[in-house]
Amino acid sequence: MLKKSLICLTSSLIMMNMGTSFANENPFDDVPQDHWSRTAIVDLVNKGVIKGYDDNTFKGDQKITRFEMAQMVAKAMANENLSKEDKQELDKLQKEYHDELDNLGVKITKLEERSSNMKFNMNLTQKYMGGKQPNGPKEKAHYWEKYLSIGMEAPIGNSGYTMHALYENKHAGENLNHETQSSGFGTNGVTQAWIEGNLGKTGQYAKLGSFSPWSQKGFVYDGKIIGGELTHWYKAGATHFFGGRVYESEWDLGVPGSINWDKGPDYIEKGHSIQNPDGSWGWVSDVEHWSTKSNAYSDFTRHHKTTEVIRGGDTNWEHKDPTGEDDYGGVYKYDAKGNRISNSRPTLWGAGYEYNFSPNLQGTLAYYNFKSDAYGGDPLEIYSGMLNYKVGKDLNLQAQYAHGNQGGEDNAWNIELQYKGTPWINNRIPHNFGAYVGYRYMAPDAIVKGNFDGVLAGQKGLEIGMFYTFDENVNACLKYAFGEAIASGEDRDRLYASVSYEFF
Structure with a gap:
């Protein structure tokens, strides 16, 4: 047994992939005009996939049988005006309802053949x-x-999962x-690979592998994890873990x-004596102030306990870190000479809830737990x-806010007015x-990784931008x-500028 609300969700995803212009007329008396699934239902009616009941109702909360669902799939398969994205979704549905479709006399051989094909997309920017x-010694760069x-996307046999x-x-x-190949992690090769x-x-939609998790449009974290994610959709929202x-x-x-x-406020000149940590005195022949x-x-330097370190040269006095924790505001441990002394891998986990208050107002709340060598190894907890x-x-107005628990600059926010849903x-x-x-x-103490091209992590300021398509898929x-x-x-x-070519 399946709920029609889940069917509407599947069709909504199909419609979003198609970029279809939805009809405005509501064919059912029991579907509110502001319901999140209305546009998908109307489009499916116009395509002849569903027709509702004789009393002009849809009965979205009523359970239906697998045979009734198979009838909807069969009607969709008979439609010759379906897009490529529609057909790919039908490939998945026909596997689930193979026996029922066979009883209806629907031939699905061609669909089964197509389901083994992989889907590719490419972007060149x-x-x-x-x-x-x-930029170090440079004024501008x-x-x-x-x-x-x-x-790449491909179905995994008849399991219903995709790779x-x-x-x-x-x-x-x-x-x-x-240009030369960028140095750094993950800039040349397969950077993401997952199944979903x-x-x-259970009603849960799962991801497992290396992927970009849900994170409120990337405000707190715009990056990848190696792990898992569970999502559950409701009539007016969703939960994410x-x-x-x-x-x-x-x-x-x-x-x-x-x-x-640099010299700094507490710089000690050469030729002066200084007391060692053990109480003895030494002669300063060379001093660096860090x-x-x-x-x-x-x-993007995070809040940390060590703000100033003085290290002696030829004497037996050497003050590496007054806290003794080698905490300099990075996600890995470094000593006072700038040598990395840690190889631990940071972790991130979190949960979020999104809710559609109305067709014009949506909101999300989330919690993030980021653990690294920063903050003395204590996790950075972020509420957003x-x-x-x-x-x-x-026109769309977007407002975002995040608060961290480790002090320093721990309140991040963004307010943005968008025209035509940019970017x-x-x-x-x-x-x-x-x-x-x-x-x-x-x-820097309220985000994990920034996602803006203009105002970067650890900065504040005004950012303006525009987007234009010269031709289809040329931006x-x-x-x-x-x-x-x-x-x-x-x-x-x-200043940031780009030209992108996309191929599907």
């Missing part, structure tokens, strides 16, 4: 990034990148067409601040919320245009951000 950012991704994989390759450099599908008859090992580079998760040094508040190459409000036909405009429509303006406060993007680093107060600005 040329990017440019430049501006006043933490210019950075070019070529990005290639190839995605997914993503290959990514990045080449980057300071000059166009002179319904977990029996996920967890695993974090699969991202150190520089995207928070860097140590101990690699910078400042661990910020980093010369990134603003998000609201989306549809102001008009093409997810329909790229299959030639000459489509979208734009946005937003103010970000990407506090251009232009973004500009200006503000400052949260920890140091230094000015920041960044």
Whole structure:
């Protein structure tokens, strides 16, 4: 027995993949005009897949038999105007209702043959990034990148599960067409691979492998994990549970601040005596003062106990870390000389709930637990919320907030006005245009990994952007951000531009 609400959910996913323009007329008296599944139901009626009951009702809460479900599948299979995405969904449904369809005399041989085919998609993007950012000795930096991704999806026999994989390759450099392969983790090879599908008859949809988990549009965490996720959909929302090992580079998760040094306020000149930790006195012939508040190459340094370290040279005095914990604000342990002394892998787990208050208002609440060597090894617990409000036909207002439990800069927020749902405009429509303006406060102690191209982690400022499709699946993007680093107060600005080609 199946509930029709689950059927509506499946059809809703089909409609979203198709990008279909839905009809506005509601054919059933018992389906509210603002119900989340109305558009999918109307579209299925128009296609002749369902027709409801004689009293002009849909009875969405009533259970139906497998035979009734098979009849719907058979009607859908007979429709000659179905898209490629529709047919792929039907390939999955016909396996589940094979016996019932056979009793109806429906021939499914061709569908079974097609179900063994794999689906591919590819993205090729040329990017440019430049501006006043933490670039070591350079005032400004210019950075070019070529990005290639190839995605694959295939059914796993008749199990109802599908296998997914993503290959990514990045080449980057300071000059166009002179890029070299990017250093760092996961920039050349299969970076994601997972299986997904319904977990029996539990109502849970499961993912297992290396993938990007649900995370409120990437505000708190825009990255990958090696682990699992369970999702359960309701009439007006969904719950999400996920967890695993974090699969991202150190520089995207928070860097140590101990690699910078200067004289600082407590600098001790050469030729002076200084008391050793054991009470004896030594002669200072060479002293380095390390400042661990910020980093010369990134603003994403987390709150930490060690803010200043002084290390002696030729004397027996050497003060590496007054806390004794080698906590310099990174996700791995470093000593005062900048040497990494830890190889632990950070982990992330969390839960979220999303709810549709109305067709124009949606909200989410979530909890994240991020454990690394940062904060002395204590987990960073983050509580986050998000609201989306549809102001008009093409305008959307989005507000996000996150709070961490480890002190420092632990309140992050973002408010953004979007035109035509950017940055997810329909790229299959030639000459489509979208734009946005937003103010970000990407506090380093309230996020795990940032997701914006303009205002980066550890920064605050204004970001504006626009998107345009020159032709079907050919997209251009232009973004500009200006503000400052949260920890140091230094000015920041960044220009981001890209042209993407997508193939399906």
